[in-house]
Amino acid sequence: MPTVSSEELAAAAGVNSAKLRKDFSYLGSYGTRGVGYDVEYLVYQISRELGLTQDWPVVIVGIGNLGAALANYGGFASRGFRVAALIDADPAMAGKPVAGIPVQHTDELEKIIDDNGVSIGVIATPAGAAQQVCERLVAAGVTSILNFAPTVLSVPDGVDVRKVDLSIELQILAFHEQRKAGEEAEAQADAALEAEAGAAAAAAGKSGKGPDGDVPAVMPA
Amino acid sequence: MPTVSSEELAAAAGVNSAKLRKDFSYLGSYGTRGVGYDVEYLVYQISRELGLTQDWPVVIVGIGNLGAALANYGGFASRGFRVAALIDADPAMAGKPVAGIPVQHTDELEKIIDDNGVSIGVIATPAGAAQQVCERLVAAGVTSILNFAPTVLSVPDGVDVRKVDLSIELQILAFHEQRKAGEEAEAQADAALEAEAGAAAAAAGKSGKGPDGDVPAVMPA
DNA sequence: CCATCTTTGTGCACGCGTTCACAAAGGCAT
DNA sequence: ATGCCTTTGTGAACGCGTGCACAAAGATGG
Ligand SMILES: NC(=O)c1ccc[n+]([C@@H]2O[C@H](COP(=O)([O-])OP(=O)(O)OC[C@H]3O[C@@H](n4cnc5c(N)ncnc54)[C@H](O)[C@@H]3O)[C@@H](O)[C@H]2O)c1
Ligand SMILES: NC(=O)c1ccc[n+]([C@@H]2O[C@H](COP(=O)([O-])OP(=O)(O)OC[C@H]3O[C@@H](n4cnc5c(N)ncnc54)[C@H](O)[C@@H]3O)[C@@H](O)[C@H]2O)c1
Numbered sequence: 001m002p003t004v005s006s007e008e009l010a011a012a013a014g015v016n017s018a019k020l021r022k023d024f025s026y027l028g029s030y031g032t033r034g035v036g037y038d039v040e041y042l043v044y045q046i047s048r049e050l051g052l053t054q055d056w057p058v059v060i061v062g063i064g065n066l067g068a069a070l071a072n073y074g075g076f077a078s079r080g081f082r083v084a085a086l087i088d089a090d091p092a093m094a095g096k097p098v099a100g101i102p103v104q105h106t107d108e109l110e111k112i113i114d115d116n117g118v119s120i121g122v123i124a125t126p127a128g129a130a131q132q133v134c135e136r137l138v139a140a141g142v143t144s145i146l147n148f149a150p151t152v153l154s155v156p157d158g159v160d161v162r163k164v165d166l167s168i169e170l171q172i173l174a175f176h177e178q179r180k181a182g183e184e185a186e187a188q189a190d191a192a193l194e195a196e197a198g199a200a201a202a203a204a205g206k207s208g209k210g211p212d213g214d215v216p217a218v219m220p221a
Numbered sequence: 222m223p224t225v226s227s228e229e230l231a232a233a234a235g236v237n238s239a240k241l242r243k244d245f246s247y248l249g250s251y252g253t254r255g256v257g258y259d260v261e262y263l264v265y266q267i268s269r270e271l272g273l274t275q276d277w278p279v280v281i282v283g284i285g286n287l288g289a290a291l292a293n294y295g296g297f298a299s300r301g302f303r304v305a306a307l308i309d310a311d312p313a314m315a316g317k318p319v320a321g322i323p324v325q326h327t328d329e330l331e332k333i334i335d336d337n338g339v340s341i342g343v344i345a346t347p348a349g350a351a352q353q354v355c356e357r358l359v360a361a362g363v364t365s366i367l368n369f370a371p372t373v374l375s376v377p378d379g380v381d382v383r384k385v386d387l388s389i390e391l392q393i394l395a396f397h398e399q400r401k402a403g404e405e406a407e408a409q410a411d412a413a414l415e416a417e418a419g420a421a422a423a424a425a426g427k428s429g430k431g432p433d434g435d436v437p438a439v440m441p442a
Numbered sequence: 443c444c445a446t447c448t449t450t451g452t453g454c455a456c457g458c459g460t461t462c463a464c465a466a467a468g469g470c471a472t
Numbered sequence: 473a474t475g476c477c478t479t480t481g482t483g484a485a486c487g488c489g490t491g492c493a494c495a496a497a498g499a500t501g502g
Contacts, residue, residue: 005449014373018452018491025451033450033497050392051399058391065290070387072286075371079388080395120394143401144394146387150296160397162390166291166367167300169383170279171271173341173365174301176381178272180364226479239461239482246481254467254480 005036057084057116059142061133062125063093063103066148070124071099084116089129106133113140120144127151134161226257278305278337280363282354283346284314284324287369291345292320305337310350327354334361341365348372355382 006024010017024030024037027049031037047053058076060067063086070076071086086098089106096103104112112118121142123130130149137145144160147153153161227245231238245251245258248266252258268274279297281288284307291297292307307324309315315326325333333339342363344351351370358366365381368374374382 007449016491018493019489021449021451022490029451031450032499034448034499036449049396051395052392054399056391056395056398065293069286069290073387075388076391079392081388081391119398120391144398146390146394158401160394162394164385164387164390166294166385167296167302169367169385170277170297170302170341171273171300173367173381173383174272174277175270177277177340177365178275180379228479237461239463240459242479242481243460250481252480253469255469255478257479 002039003036052080058120059085060122061087063088067124085112110140122146223260224257273301279341280306281343282308284309288345306333331361343367345369
């Protein structure tokens with residue numbers, strides 16, 4: 001029976017072994033003292049706990065550059081996610097296959113969600129359309145949203161939103177880069193400022209937003 | 222003079238006003254008691270602190286679906302990032318313009334980095350090539366990397382890596398989704414398990430990895 | 443069957459980030 | 473000028489996650 005010790009796993013994941021053991025203990029006591037954890041059983045338990053033993057149908061709304069890349073991405077399927085439908089507002093795209101899946105028009109959104117029992121939606125529309133799309137998804141029964149548009153979505157309680165903002169990722173890198181390049185100690189205010197910076201820009205009289213409502217320019221430019 | 226109070230900003234950003242004030246205090250005391258913060262000055266100070274007042278040249282390596290979408294993304298420029306070059310290993314792509322920028326071959330990588338003084342690199346290659354690309358970038362002088370490939374990159378001290386893993390974002394949503402759908406209290410082990418799950422899969426004899434070395438399948442499938 | 447050795451599971455303490463709460467500061471009206 | 477009112481800046485307390493350290497568990501070998 002192949003096993004791993006918490007020490008080995010901790011080294012591989014780059015975390016403390018005690019923390020790892022404590023985390024595992026929340027799932028129950030699957031380890032064997034003096035031996036370690038049964039790899040196969042452990043993988044199964046974690047998979048089950050994380051919800052990987054079931055297939056999650058997802059819809060992607062907004063099949064532009066990013067949406068198409070996501071549709072083509074094979075990494076989702078291997079983690080238990082199935083692209084149930086691609087949805088776009090552009091009538092010219094309707095019926096056109098992307099990654100082998102025909103794009104459907106936004107009109108069908110509610111029906112698609114309902115028919116497929118979709119509870120997870122991905123938003124890859126321009127920022128200006130995101131909130132509206134979000135509301136339709138939620139109204140149709142979606143309770144988890146992965147948002148790529150650079151907007152803060154407001155949703156009712158019970159709905160989870162995760163935002164992927166690539167600009168902020170780069171900003172965080174640039175921030176640390178600046179540190180390395182000089183500027184002695186300075187402040188320790190880091191990523192926390194990010195959200196606040198956005199809020200400040202918004203407070204600046206909404207003048208920071210472009211015509212199509214995309215990324216608020218924090219820099220006066 | 223347009224001003225904002227910490228209370229207003231905190232409400233907008235969804236954080237505690239005391240925390241926000243304390244964060245700002247690390248940048249110095251820019252507020253006026255009884256009035257609030259001068260919006261314009263505040264925005265400038267935060268921009269400067271975050272490194273947004275200078276332009277950062279970045280290179281994108283791996284111009285496939287995702288890399289092309291990134292190259293086309295306008296949100297970078299508005300935050301002070303300039304796409305200095307697009308790099309791909311496919312000779313067929315060399316010279317072909319993507320988003321108006323001609324793709325250059327990997328052979329030129331070191332020269333491009335050096336000529337443009339690039340310190341931030343984006344990796345959008347398949348997972349199997351990521352570590353190698355990473356090493357070349359670092360050797361050429363890049364000290365910050367944004368990694369989209371589903372691999373843990375190992376880098377020398379002094380180099381920052383941020384990883385964007387869309388599968389994990391979806392997994393986190395699915396995890397909470399599963400909670401809502403039943404399964405009473407259970408464990409509170411959440412995202413912390415993600416990294417450990419990957420390590421466990423790796424420990425499972427590397428059998429979880431596909432032929433092209435993409436996403437390790439945590440689920441035995 | 444007992445001794446020994448390895449590794450788990452977890453109580454406890456430490457440290458850090460968040461929040462509370464309030465004195466000091468400054469504007470503004472009278 | 474004086475007093476009042478608003479909002480900042482921050483000391484102190486709280487809470488939580490992390491890591492240490494060790495007793496208990498179990499395997500393994502003699
Ligand atoms: N491309 C990137 O790398 C990238 C990176 C970060 C963030 N983003 C963000 O992701 C979003 C999409 O980026 P993109 O580059 O794919 O843009 P895009 O313009 O190429 O695609 C947007 C798509 O959304 C569709 N759309 C517009 N309104 C819609 C609506 N109401 N309902 C359904 N579909 C609608 C459009 O028809 C179009 O196909 C943007 O908000 C962008 O800021 C993109
Ligand atoms: N497409 C997505 O939505 C998505 C989402 C999450 C993660 N990812 C990850 O991002 C990466 C890219 O995804 P994609 O869909 O764009 O894949 P892709 O196959 O479309 O593109 C990969 C590109 O990298 C180039 N390449 C290969 N080896 C290279 C090397 N050594 N040096 C430089 N270039 C090289 C290829 O020529 C190709 O153009 C993958 O690791 C994928 O797992 C993609």
